[in-house]
Amino acid sequence: MRYLLPLFAFLILAVFLFVGLSLNPRQVPSPLIDKPAPEFELYSLHEPDRIFSSKENIGKVWLLNVWASWCVACRDEHPLLVQLANSGVVPIYGLNYKDENSTAKQWLRHYGDPYIASVVDPDGAVGIDYGVYGVPETYVIDKKGIIRHKQIGPVTVDSLQNKIIPLIVELQKQT
C-alpha cells in the first residue's frame, strides 16, 4: 500500500496534466453567448451608400463572419462559406475587419462572395464590441438577435456539420 501511494499521486497528476494539454487557451469562451448581439450601422462594401443595420436581421437566423483580405486562415474557410451560402441554409453577412476596400473587393472577386452584404469596419470598433480578437470569427445570431454561438478561428467541415448547421436548423424552428 505504501508503495502504491506515490503511484496514485502520479496518476492523479498525470490525469490533470493530460486534460490540461488538451485544452486550448486560445479558445477564450465569449461572454456574449446568449446575450444580444451588439448593434451596429455600417456601410456595405459593395454599396457604400447603403447603410446596413444589424436590426434589419431581426426575425431571421443569420451568420456574421468576421473576415479580412490580409487574413490567411480566412482563405481556408472561404470555400466552405461559399458552399454554405449556395446551399441557402442560412444568410451570411460579412464584417470586413480592418481592411482596405479595394483589396477586400478584389479578394472577394477572386475567392467568391458568399455574403448577402459585407459591412466595413475599418478601425475595428464593431469588432471590439463583438469581442473579436482574431480573424476569422463567426457568430450565429438567432431570430431575436441573440448570439448563440461563436466560432473562433476558421469554420471547418466538422464544426459546420456537428455544431453550426444543427444549431441553425434548431434556431430556425423557433418563432
Add this chain to the structure above:
Amino acid sequence: MKSLFVFFLHGLNRVYTDRFTIFRFNSISILCLSIGVALLLPVKASWAETEYKEAVPVAENPEIEQRMLTLTEDLRCLVCQNESIAESRADFSNDIRRIIREQIKANKTDKEIIDFLVDRYGDFVLYNPPMKTTTALLWFGPLIFFLFSSWFLIKYLKGRRREIKEVTLSDVDRKRAAHLLDDDSHTENHINKNNKLDNQDHSTTLEQHQKADVSTSENKGNNV
C-alpha cells in the same frame, strides 16, 4: 475545474499557434523579428520600418497615459496571452490601449472601463480573476490542498507514534539490562540463551552462571 486549467496553462503556453491568423501585424512582426535575429543585422532600421508599425506614440497627455498604463498592466492581451496589454505590441493591444485612452478622456471611471472590456472579452482578460462560483476552486484550491495535506500529515505522524509500543519493564528485565550494559563480556551469555540450546547440562550451567552474575552485580551495588 476547467477555469483552473485554463489559468494554469496561461503560465505555460506562450506558443504562437498558427491555427489561424491572429492579426496581420502580428505575423509580419514575428517574421521581421526572426529574419532580423537570423541575420544578426540591423535589418530593423532599413527594411522593417516600412512594414513594422511601431507602438502607438505616447499620448499627448502623460496623466492619461499613466492611468491607461496602470489599468492595462492587469489586463491580458488575448492574442499574446502571456503579455499584458500594457506590454504587448500586438494590434489587439494597440486597439485596446486606444479605446482606454478614449474612455479616460470621456471621464469614465476605472471600473467602467474594466467592465466594458469584461463584457466583451470575459474574465479571461483580467489577470486577477474575480471571486465567483466558477473560480472558487482557483481561489480556495490551494487552501483546501493545504488543509488536506496538513490533516494527512498529522494523521500520519500520530499513527506512527501509536506504532511504537510502550514496553513496561519488570525488575528482572531492568537488572538484565543493567547487567548487559555493565560489562561487554556477558553479552555472550545473552546470545547463548536466545539460541535455546537443547543440551540440558549446558543450560543448567548457564542458569547457574547467570545467577552468579546477578549476585555479583548485587554485591557490587551493596558495596557502593
